[in-house]
Amino acid sequence: MSIKLEKYIxxxxxxxxxxxTNTVLQKATIPLQDHSKCWISGAELDESHLCAGxxxxxxxxxxxxxxxxxxxxxxxxxGPRFVQFGIASRDMQSCGVPGTTIYTxxxxxxxxxxxxxxx
Numbered sequence: 001m002s003i004k005l006e007k008y009i010x011x012x013x014x015x016x017x018x019x020x021t022n023t024v025l026q027k028a029t030i031p032l033q034d035h036s037k038c039w040i041s042g043a044e045l046d047e048s049h050l051c052a053g054x055x056x057x058x059x060x061x062x063x064x065x066x067x068x069x070x071x072x073x074x075x076x077x078x079g080p081r082f083v084q085f086g087i088a089s090r091d092m093q094s095c096g097v098p099g100t101t102i103y104t105x106x107x108x109x110x111x112x113x114x115x116x117x118x119x
Contacts, residue, residue, distance in 0.1 A: 008010050068088075084106050
């Protein structure tokens with residue numbers, strides 16, 4: 001199953017532009033980017049990664065490693081639900097500066113996740 005959305009949602013408690021810890025959960029909508037947008041920053045990406053961000057609408061900041069990259073999608077005949085597509089694994093920009101972030105692709109590791117989940 002392959003789902004593609006126009007915009008994805010990120011949320012987290014990491015630092016803000018003043019490098020202070022947020023006391024309110026932050027969120028932003030960002031697009032996926034071609035791997036080359038993250039590769040420019042010196043990172044090597046493969047099929048286990050997603051590259052997202054690069055807009056002025058917000059993005060990840062220090063302290064946001066581990067935040068979900070998700071969106072609302074319909075899954076095989078069901079109603080809309082939040083689906084997690086990635087987990088932030090490497091920031092490529094400073095706080096308050098538009099840039100990209102590398103995410104670990106959840107779908108790539110689903111076999112391992114299922115095999116290691118508690119019943």
